Amino acid sequence: MSLSEIAGRTKISVTALEALERNDLSKLPGGIFGRAFVRAYAGELGLDPDKTVADFHVALEEEERRAAERGARRIEITADDREFLERQRRAVRIFRIALAVAVIGAVVLVGWLVRGMWSPGPSAPAAGASAPATTAP
Numbered sequence: 001m002s003l004s005e006i007a008g009r010t011k012i013s014v015t016a017l018e019a020l021e022r023n024d025l026s027k028l029p030g031g032i033f034g035r036a037f038v039r040a041y042a043g044e045l046g047l048d049p050d051k052t053v054a055d056f057h058v059a060l061e062e063e064e065r066r067a068a069e070r071g072a073r074r075i076e077i078t079a080d081d082r083e084f085l086e087r088q089r090r091a092v093r094i095f096r097i098a099l100a101v102a103v104i105g106a107v108v109l110v111g112w113l114v115r116g117m118w119s120p121g122p123s124a125p126a127a128g129a130s131a132p133a134t135t136a137p
Contacts, residue, residue, distance in 0.1 A: 001044070010040040017041060025063050034060070 003021070007014045019027035020041055028034045035053050042052035 006041065006044050010037075010044055012037050012040060023059065025060055 003014050003017045006012070007017055010017075016028060016037055019025070020037065025034075028037060035056065038053050038056040039049040042049045
């Protein structure tokens, strides 16, 4: 019996059935759906569904335990790693200082240029000064 025939009968995708064949439990849905898949597949193959689901639970718990152990392992940080991280922190600190100095310099430069545009030009005539009188001939 092919997997596509079983998939048609059980309404379980061929991908999920292939995962069951490979014991790749990570590809199966969790909870009640995973158990239902195993039960339906076992029934189609003529296996005892209850025993197969019980075996599935044991395998699933073992897989979850191994996954938890893999996630719980601490990565050892060597002295070289610490030196590298310190160099990185130092480089970031220097970059931030240089960036701050550049920003301050740009603000000062813009302020100096704007001040030159706003300051009065060469001596302008005073508002109260009168124009020289001209005599008519």
